Amino acid sequence: MKDEVKIILDICDKILLKNVDHHLRLNLEPNSTQFKTLKDEIISSELTKLLVKEDLGGAGMTLNDIIPIVQLSAQYGTPIPFIETIISNFLLSELNIKPENDFITLTNKTENIIIKKDKISGNFKSIPYLNLAEKILVETEIKNQKYIILFKKGGKLKLQKNFLSEPKFDLDAAELEIISMMEKPEQMDIQNLLINVRSIQSFGAMEKILKLCIEYCSQRKQFGRTLSKFQMIQNHISEIALEVAASGASLSTLKNNNKNFYNLKNTAIPKIRTGIASGKVIALSHQVHGAMGFTKEYELSYFTKALNSWRNEFGNEIYWQNILGKLFLNQNKNLWEFLNH
C-alpha cells in the first residue's frame, strides 16, 4: 500500500472511530449534531475529493488507491453518502468539472427526463441517502446520447422500502436547477463502477461481521463454556472467515489497472463471489449470535441488512452469473483462455 494511502486511511479511521456508532445509524437525522459533526469533518478534511484530479483541487488518487478506504468505511457501517460523494466527485473530475463541497448522491435509474433552460425534470429511482445529500448526480439518456448531470436537490422525496437502514429514495423532480451537464464519455461505465464499489463495501461489511461473531462468541457463556469453545460454533465462524477471505481475494480482479473497474468480466467475478459469500455470512452470523443478533439494538443486523441490500442491487449474483457465463460462451475461447485473458 502506498504511503499516501496509509496516511489517508489513518485520517479516515480517526474520523469514523470518533463519530460513527450504532446510535448514529439508528438516529440518522440531517439536523442532528452527530451527523453535522461527522459531515463537517469529512468535508473539511477533503476526504470526498480523494479521486479528484490535483489540478481541480483533489488528491489525485486512483480507484485502486481507494479500495481500502471504501472497505474501511463499510467496516464502520458509515451511514452517510460518503462513498457516493467520493464517486460523484470522481466522475465530475473525469469530465473536468470542479468537485463539490457538499454531499452528493447518485443514480443511473432515471425515467421521463426533460431538460429545459438549465432545469431538469423527471423521475429518479433508488437514490441512496438522498435525505442527507444536497446534490444529485445522474447518468441518463436523452435522444440516444448519454449524459452526466449534476443538479440541486428539490421536490418531494419518497422513501423506498429497502433491506438496509440505508435510506433509498425515489424523486419526482420538476424543474430543478442543473449545476453541470456533460456528454458521458463512452469508456465511462458508471454501473460497473457502482457495482464494484458495492463489492468492496460488501467485503468490508463481512469483515466487520466476522469480528462481531468472534467477539460475541468469545464473551457469551452457555453450559458453562464460552460459545467459542463449541466445535459447531467454530465451524460456523471458520466458514464465515473462509467466505470473507474469498471475497477479499475476488477483488483482485479490480487491482493494478483502473480500467478494470469498467470491465465486465472483472466486475462480474467479485460481484458474484461477494454475493454468494454475503448469503452464507448473513445466515451463519445470525445463527451464531442467536436472538441477540435479531435485535435492532445490537449492531449485527445493520451489517447483514447492508449485505442484503447490496447483493440485490444492479442484479443479484444469479443474474450476473448468467452474464458471465454468456460472456465466456460468446467469446468462442476455451475456458482456460478466457480465464487467462
Added chain:
Amino acid sequence: MTYFNFPHIEEDDNLKNLRNDVKSFLKTTFNSNNIKPQADAWMYSANPEFSKKLGEKGWLGMSFPKKYGGREKTMLERYVITEELLVAGAPVAAHWIADRQSGSQIIRYGTEKQKKEIIPKISSGECFFAIGMSEPDSGSDLASVKTFAKKTADGWELTGRKIWSTGAHLSHYMIVLARTEKLDEKNRHSGLSQFLVNLKLPGVEINPIEDMTHQKHFNETVFNNVKLNKDALLGEEGMGWQQVVGELALERSGPERFLSHYILLDNFISEFRYKMSEMGITSLGKIISELQTLRMMSFSIAWMIQEKKSPDVQAAFVKEAGNVFEKKLIETIREMSNLIPFEEWSSSLKSLFQDATLRIPANSLRGGTSEIMRGIISKQLGLR
C-alpha cells in the same frame, strides 16, 4: 481489521510467455508419446519418462539454488507451470510430491550432503518422494504418531508403520515424521523429528492399498527396525513438528486443490457448449467466478512462500475452499447437462465423470481433512 490478507499479484509478460511455452511443450509431448490426459493426474497418473522430460526442460526444482542443480526461478514461475500441467491432465504423479514439498524441506532443513545428493535428482525428474506422516492410528491427530526412531551408535533405528503413502511404490525416498522421544502428553508437539528414508533399505516393506476406484496408488509402508545413518536426520532433532507445519503449507496451498478435475469441466464445456440451458449458463458463471477467485488466492500464496512468509492459515483456506469447489463442481455438471441423460454423453466424458465422481470423496481427506482445516482457521481466530 483485515484478518487474512491475500495480496494481489499480477501475472507479468514473463509468466504469460512461460504459460505459452508449457502449453506448446505439452501439446508436442502428448502427441509424440501418445499421452492421454487424465483427471486427478497428480495423484493417479505417474509417468517417470514424462517427469524426466520436465526435468530436462528445467521445470522441476525451479526455486532451488543452482549450486544444488536447481533453477533459481521464482515460486510464481513454478505456479504457472503447475497450473498448466494440471489443466492439461499431464502425468505428473511420479515427481509431484518431491517437487512440491520434499525438495523444499531438504533445501530448508537439509545438510550440505543431503542437498548435493538429492536435489539435483529431484530437479532432473529422476528422484521421487512419498509423504510419511499419517499412521494407522494417527490420521488427523498427527502429533500422536508412534513410529519411533531410536538412537544407535551408528545413527538411528526406525520402527513403525505409515499409511496412505501415495506413490511410495514408485518413490526413492520418504520424509518420515517419527518420535525420537517418548510422548509427553503435556507437550505433544515436542520430541518429533523428520528423517530422510531411502525406501530401498532393508526392513522397508511397501504394501499396496486398493482404493474404492480399484487403483493402487497409495500404500502402507512398514519400517521393521530399519537402520538409518546419522545423516538421515532431516533438520533438527526434536523440531519435527515445527518443520512439518511448513511442509503442510506447501502441500495444501497449490492449484491441485481446485484444478484436479478441471479436465472434466473443460471436456464437459466442449461437449455441451451449444446445448446449455439458461440454468446451465448461470451455473457456469458461478464456476468461473469461484475458480478465478481460488486461482488468485493460490497465486498469492505462491508469492507469500517466495517472500519467505508463513501462509499456513491461508493455505488451509485454499485447501478447504478448493475441496468445496471441486465437490460442488461434480454436482453442478450434473445440473448443467440440460436433461440429456448420462447414457447419451460421449464415452470419454462419461469416463472422466465417473472417475471424478468416485475419486471426489478423497479431496477433503488427503492433505488434511476439512475438519482439520476449519480447526486451523478457528485457532488462528482465537477461538480455541
